[in-house]
Amino acid sequence: MDPGYYKVTEASENRPDVAAVVGILRRKGICPSVTDWTEAKRIVRYLIHTVDYGSTLGRSGRELLLLGCCDADLAGDSSDRKPCTGYMFSLGGATMTWVSRKQNCVAMSIMEAEYVALSEVTQEVGWLRHLPAELNEKQQREYTPSDKK
Template structure:
């Protein structure tokens, strides 16, 4: 990078904004073990029993669950800490964004769920994101939607994730739909959000000298949503969807993106829209979240 930008060589980077950085000849590993330990200790869960998944797959959260109110200040601090941890732990992205919906008047059940996520972190302290050398800087996107997943207002949760070489960037957000959408339409909205992010990432990568010559593949597990994006005849039947989402077709025509079908079983973004049990570890590995102990050469964090 010194060939492209004016900078000083201060040696290898080890810490940055609460993140640990491990560098070898073959990879760069980002983690937040030290920060996670402080958070766990701060909220009285030091040496607690760990759990395998952040959330219970069969459990649904809602604003009024019949349990008593809890300490709102403490709850907000836990959720804020979890959101910061998602910088290197996208595997807790869905859990953190779900808990963030109940910042006002949280209940004891919400608090218990938040502390369960901390117990999951306790068992995966040395996990982080690995970036391998020698990988081509090809941008690939994944989009998914949990149709009407909110128990309170039946809104859908959309998410998208992007890989660049071997690195992963991911986000999950609640989408406020003003009209009732079908499953395919919810997936279409998710694909449109991913398209918007892909266009921005392509612009940033071009500035860094990594121009994406080919259209960015965005993988979707809903064939109807793909048909809506590619065939203009469907647009007359979906006029009730805000027109801002229909720019996805323009991006396809401009060869900026390419919407491709992906089986649900192998869809990375599925871990960002719903709690899972049987496939969680498998999807977490596809997401790029790994243990430092499993890296080649094995390193300590």
């Protein structure tokens, strides 16, 4: 396997903008097709042109607020019919954690897939809620999203 392929997979740990695509390519790492190599090269070109992009953590006029979102699909991978979970959390405007991966089970409904995703997100929130205190910062307020306006 070409070492360049592994450099692309390392990018997903630092760049949430390519995490989902790199995660899909990582599953095909044992026997990549010509299309997979083409996609890997496209990601490398994108990374070269966006090398100055980044996240910063700090006040800079923003409230230190933990925000997150999650989603799941139903049978997104046609080869094994397993759903995919994705979530992202930001703290003070900076992306702190992101995930895009296959679930370990086959869901029978979208509700079941969303429930599994929400279970994973709840575990992550448990850890992230204590992060500001570890950084000697104080989260100003609790945030509960609502669909009601």
